[in-house]
Amino acid sequence: MDKLTSTQILDAGLNDWRQLAQGIHARFRTGSFTAGLRFVTAVTEAAEAANHHPDVTLTYPHVDLKLISHDVGALTQRDVDLARAISSIAHEQGLTPQPGALAEVELALDTAALADAGPFWAALLTGDARNVSGDDVVDPSGRVPLLWFQGTDAHETPRQRFHLDVWVPHDVADARIAAAVAAGGTVVDDAQAPSFTVLADGEGNRACVCTVLSR
Known part of the structure; x- marks a missing residue:
């Protein structure tokens, strides 16, 4: 398929869905x-009929889905389709779409030595140094990275090499940026x-708010 x-x-008018870094969500x-289980069961039947299967996360009180070929x-x-x-199916079951709640995070590392850095980070993050595709470390299990904050003394800001790419729906980006600025950014x-x-x-640590527009 193309x-x-x-x-x-x-242009497809998928009002409940948003394209982020990988796939539509x-x-x-x-x-x-x-x-949620009733909804996932119906989605499973539709996916089997189409011979195409989404990634599904069932939690209380929502269901997250991702589609990519x-x-x-x-x-x-x-x-x-x-x-x-x-x-x-969601409409028939009276479920509420929440596209504004969608987000996807990517970790980014500046490096001039991808050939050396790629296998190391693939091995560290996924347990297999072969999980490198082009410029990406690919985790077959699709786990979301964790961001945590370690207490430290104030110091001169060094040249940053890591940053977060936070992917959000295109129609949420302005609000997300405004919220970050209002919070001191x-x-x-x-x-x-x-x-x-x-x-x-406030300390100069950087992150990018990303959308699929103008790419």
Whole structure:
């Protein structure tokens, strides 16, 4: 199947879904674990009929879904078709879409020696040094990275090599940036917006708010 561009995904009118760094994502509020299980069961039947399967996370009180055509490493028409089918199931079951709650985090490391750094970080993060694809370390299990804060004394800000890429729906980016600024952050560089906007916290640690637009 042909790979779809971000513009084609936007034009498809998938109102419940948003494209982030990898694939299209949706969250539906179920209100209970039982309702979530009923929804996932119906989605499973639709996925089996389409011979195309989403990644599904069932929690209380919502269900998260991700669609991508893994065989081509991109979005295709079958993702659009299944997304529409899933939204139809959610509507029939009275579930509420929550696209504004979606986000995806990527860790980024500046390096001039990818050939050396890639296998090391793949081995450290996934247990297998072979989990490098192009410029990416790929975790087959799809686990989300954890961000934690370690207490330290004040010091001169060093040259930063790690930063967070926080992927959000394109129509949430402005609000997310405003919230970060209101919480004490600053906009360092918005020359590439809406593709990405560079922010910094009060100590100068940087992160990028990213969307699929203008890429």
